[in-house]
Amino acid sequence: MPELPEVETTRRGIAPRLTGATVTGVIVRERRMRWPVPAAIEARLCGQIVKAVERRAKYLLLRTGTGTAMVHLGMSGTLRFVTPGTTPGKHDHVDIETDADCVLRFNDPRRFGCLLWTDGNPLEHPLLARLGPEPLGAGFTGAFLHAASRGRRIAIKPHLMNAAIVVGVGNIYASESLFRAGIHPGRAAGRISLQRMTRLSEAVKSVLQESIRYGGTTLRDFYNGAGKPGYFRNELQVYGRTGEACIRCRHPIRQVLLGQRSTFYCPRCQT
DNA sequence: CCCGATTCCTGTAGGC
DNA sequence: TGCCTACAGGAATCGG
Numbered sequence: 001m002p003e004l005p006e007v008e009t010t011r012r013g014i015a016p017r018l019t020g021a022t023v024t025g026v027i028v029r030e031r032r033m034r035w036p037v038p039a040a041i042e043a044r045l046c047g048q049i050v051k052a053v054e055r056r057a058k059y060l061l062l063r064t065g066t067g068t069a070m071v072h073l074g075m076s077g078t079l080r081f082v083t084p085g086t087t088p089g090k091h092d093h094v095d096i097e098t099d100a101d102c103v104l105r106f107n108d109p110r111r112f113g114c115l116l117w118t119d120g121n122p123l124e125h126p127l128l129a130r131l132g133p134e135p136l137g138a139g140f141t142g143a144f145l146h147a148a149s150r151g152r153r154i155a156i157k158p159h160l161m162n163a164a165i166v167v168g169v170g171n172i173y174a175s176e177s178l179f180r181a182g183i184h185p186g187r188a189a190g191r192i193s194l195q196r197m198t199r200l201s202e203a204v205k206s207v208l209q210e211s212i213r214y215g216g217t218t219l220r221d222f223y224n225g226a227g228k229p230g231y232f233r234n235e236l237q238v239y240g241r242t243g244e245a246c247i248r249c250r251h252p253i254r255q256v257l258l259g260q261r262s263t264f265y266c267p268r269c270q271t
Numbered sequence: 272c273c274c275g276a277t278t279c280c281t282g283t284a285g286g287c
Numbered sequence: 288t289g290c291c292t293a294c295a296g297g298a299a300t301c302g303g
Contacts, residue, residue, distance in 0.1 A: 003296060034279075034298085058297080075297055076281075091281085110280045112297060127299095154274060163298075170296055219296060220283085260276070262294080 002073045004168030005211035006222050006230060007058045010079050013225025015053040017081065017100050022049050025097035029088065034074055034114040041117050045069055057131050057167035061122050068122040074112030080105055080225050132166045135204050140166055142198025149189040156192060157185035158259035169204060172217055172239045175264045177203040179238045184270045185263045210235065238264040
């Protein structure tokens, strides 16, 4: 999926045209997603003005006067604008029609994404209530990461990908951040010093910020609201570079499985 | 509680 | 070309 930079890129792409627009229609062609699209979503959303398009973790929040639509892109989801009347293709599961002469189209081949509705505070929704801090926020520091890792024997990479610890860091950016911080992805989270955790928290922030500037990473099927790919793929230093020379020491990049996920690192630079 | 494995789904790349 | 397997950016859930 889209990790945090891709979701943020999507948010920035759709927010200008969506904010202030009135939803004039909702078409759901497929309700079987990660969770079923609520039967009431059409009635709740129609006629509402989108007051703001926000992001919490990897969820996009379309706030209206009466409630909030929550969108998660899963592994393969995209949101993009199409002109009214555009014939839907395969996996175009939901259209949100607006009076801004555009239709927000939700496509998701693998259907790991979701579209939910909440009447209350979305931040208190069960899926959002217990999440860790935003990685780009002030609450995510080396001290926080260090404290949240005491006594943990889990490898730092899956630890970093645990949304209860910190949100938004998926498989690509976990590998990239650990490389930049010089930390071995298999090292036990509880055995990393405060100094190195500070380096790691700063690496996470800089990698995510840099990726957002590039419009995210497109491996195969991520496109922003305008249908354009992200260009951070060219800036990846270890992800997908198995066998290539490390940019720092020229040692071949190694690929291993960690927590059932492909993990890329330099065995010489990362300890 | 912690942690690793499994699961949901489709598309694609690679081996033969 | 076709068939088969493995794997893909997420994350809830289950079981040890």
